[in-house]
Structure formats: C-alpha cells, structure tokens
C-alpha cells in the first residue's frame with residue numbers, strides 16, 4: 001500500500017503549469033495510435049520543433065518516451081517561450097529528462113545527430129520556406145523506419161511546403177523503384193467537430209544516402 005502511495009506521489013506534478021493554449025490534446029489520439037510501439041522502449045528518442053509552452057513535449061515524455069534513457073527534445077526560437085517551457089518542465093518534475101534547445105530549428109537541427117530520432121514533430125515556423133527546411137531536416141535526423149508528423153496543414157503555406165516535400169521524397173528511384181518516404185496519413189483540412197488542424201504522419205523508409213544492394 002505504501003509502495004502504491006509512493007508511486008502515486010511521484011507521478012504528481014511538482015509545481016503548477018503555466019499553460020495558456022492547448023495544442024496538445026487534439027493530437028494525443030494520433031500519438032497513442034502511431035507511437036504505441038515506442039512506449040517503454042529504452043533509448044527511444046523524440047524531437048519537437050516549436051516547443052511553445054512545452055505541453056506537447058511533456059505529454060510525449062510522460063506517455064510515450066517512458067523507457068530507460070528515452071527522452072524528448074524540443075527546439076524553440078523565442079527566449080521568452082523557452083523560459084516558460086523550462087519552468088513547465090520543472091513543474092512536471094522532468095528537469096534533466098526533457099531537453100529544450102534554443103534557436104531557429106532550421107539551424108539547430110543541422111547540429112543534431114543524423115538518423116537518430118524515432119519521432120519528429122514539426123510544428124515551428126509556419127512560413128512555407130521554414131516548414132520545408134524543417135521537413136527536410138526532420139527527415140535527416142529521423143531514424144530509418146521512424147515517423148515524422150507535421151501539424152497545421154490547413155494553413156496554405158504549410159500545405160505548399162508539405163506538398164513539395166512529399167512530391168520529391170516519395171518519387172521512386174527510376175532505376176529500382178526504391179522509395180524513401182511513405183505517407184501513412186494525411187488530413188489537409190480541420191476536422192470540424194473538434195477544430196483539429198490538418199496533420200500528416202510520414203515514415204522514413206530505409207537509408208537513402210548509403211549504397212543500396
């Protein structure tokens with residue numbers, strides 16, 4: 001009984017969260033559906049572009065990246081947001097578990113390890129050129145077999161970036177028809193019932209930059 005009480009107390013947030021908008025809850029169904037294979041997996045790694053208030057990163061750390069040495073990292077360009085994110089990470093009792101990196105994702109991701117992340121969530125700058133750079137960089141840092149999710153496809157400029165990325169990355173190799181990206185799901189428009197923004201889930205297939213048999 002004492003053991004159960006201790007576990008319950010450890011699961012409680014340490015402080016109070018400073019959240020003003022919830023961009024997380026409408027995606028949790030998707031994350032449970034597509035990321036369940038990562039729950040409890042040691043060393044699984046997730047990355048979010050655009051931390052905002054840290055809510056999605058904290059949710060993913062608490063519900064998906066639960067294995068030993070499994071972690072979420074997020075990238076945020078606003079110092080004000082980053083301070084808030086770090087306070088929320090502390091409030092969740094996840095200091096030292098979740099890493100929040102400062103800088104424009106288009107630069108920061110170039111310093112992250114290639115083929116490393118099991119899941120990358122693209123939800124930062126929503127200009128077409130930023131979103132396209134984020135998708136290409138997300139592709140590079142995702143493990144072969146790993147998943148990429150992009151949010152806000154209902155915005156025309158995000159959709160254009162997404163469409164350009166998918167068009168090029170799903171084109172089969174003319175020699176052997178090898179494909180390096182699969183589209184698992186795409187929903188362009190908001191779901192009217194709950195205002196969920198358009199999203200897509202993509203899978204990086206194989207390792208396109210090495211020799212293939």
Ligand SMILES: C[S@@+](CC[C@H](N)C(=O)[O-])C[C@H]1O[C@@H](n2cnc3c(N)ncnc32)[C@H](O)[C@@H]1O
Pocket residue numbers: 023024048049050051052053054055056057075076077078081103104105106123124125126130
């Ligand atoms: C829509 S919010 C993200 C919401 C968040 N993903 C969530 O689920 O709670 C977009 C965030 O991306 C950040 N951002 C915008 N441009 C960025 C960039 N170039 N690099 C990193 N973060 C960026 C913004 O400051 C903002 O906090």
